[in-house]
């Protein structure tokens with residue numbers, strides 16, 4: 001606090017006027033009587049102001065508990081009492097309060113919920129058995145200004161799905177009046193908690209906590225804190241929510257959004273695949289082919305990959321991956337190479353399938369033919385046996401073949417012998433050329 005001495009003519013006239021009204025000026029130039037208080041006090045309409053003030057009396061004057069003090073305001077040539085302490089009892093006009101220990105020389109005051117009519121010059125007066133004095137040194141000039149102060153909203157990191165508490169603090173500090181604090185905005189499931197903190201000087205600050213769990217959709221939406229004072233003045237502060245979330249991806253192929261995971265290309269094609277990441281903060285996006293980085297970006301939320309003049313080697317698994325500190329998103333696109341001229345190969349492969357199906361059929365047919373032949377032979381043989389048992393010696397063509405290959409004269413045993421012998425003979429036949 002500093003001492004401000006206003007000695008303008010108007011003030012002086014005011015003192016004379018006030019002294020005249022209150023009478024009993026008994027200290028010429030008042031040696032030893034001094035007051036220290038701001039010369040000008042600014043307060044915003046509806047808000048509160050605390051004005052420190054000390055006064056002194058000459059050392060031979062003792063302040064007793066009977067000492068009464070008062071603050072008065074000049075209004076259109078008259079003086080109006082606004083606050084006093086008389087017989088240890090404090091009184092106030094409801095907005096102007098004495099707050100200090102008067103007997104200790106403290107003339108501090110507060111103005112709460114200031115109104116335009118509170119503007120003006122104020123004077124401090126002391127009365128005791130022997131003294132009756134209005135301090136002439138300083139007449140604080142109270143100015144009531146527009147209510148322009150804003151509440152403050154604390155900043156906190158908002159992450160999707162993580163509960164957070166933001167605090168709105170009302171402007172100004174007041175002792176007696178309590179402003180109302182409210183929130184608006186589209187955040188859902190919020191819990192509110194209004195509270196005030198009392199400071200060392202006895203003033204209180206007012207706060208409101210809003211607790212909510214931000215979602216991705218809350219990003220960029222406004223949150224408002226409104227403070228309404230007793231004078232119905234109100235003020236609002238806005239905070240645009242910056243909600244952080246992990247990436248999600250969208251892929252476009254030739255500028256069309258797609259959910260396909262496979263894309264067929266043919267020789268000479270040109271194809272552009274774009275990968276968009278929706279994330280906050282920005283994600284680092286990468287296109288991989290198999291496990292190799294093809295292209296990467298950290299500053300844009302989109303990245304494109306163009307395959308020009310496609311050849312079979314362009315086919316493969318392409319992966320777009322976007323990552324920020326909150327997570328990773330991945331999407332895979334399989335590029336399948338298909339050449340129209342390959343359709344010949346396609347036909348031959350159909351033939352293979354056809355063949356594969358026909359194979360068993362042919363075998364069956366063959367088996368049937370063999371069976372039919374065998375039946376026929378058997379029937380013929382049986383007929384032969386019934387006709388003439390001795391003709392059996394010539395009953396097989398195969399035997400005849402053996403006859404040709406084998407110089408050994410066929411005996412009956414050779415011809416109609418056991419299979420073992422037959423196979424033995426066959427081996428001999430095979431070995432024969434050696």
Ligand SMILES: *[C@@H]1O[C@H](CO)[C@@H](O)[C@H](O)[C@H]1NC(C)=O
Nearest residue numbers: 038039040041042049050051
């Ligand atoms: C007292 O005066 C000083 C400077 O003149 C100013 O900065 C301060 O805000 C004033 N105090 C009050 C309570 O108005």
Ligand SMILES: *[C@@H]1O[C@H](CO)[C@@H](O)[C@H](O)[C@H]1NC(C)=O
Nearest residue numbers: 154165166167193195208209
């Ligand atoms: C309000 O929120 C702040 C910030 O999270 C916290 O420090 C404070 O304890 C909360 N106060 C109350 C009364 O809940």
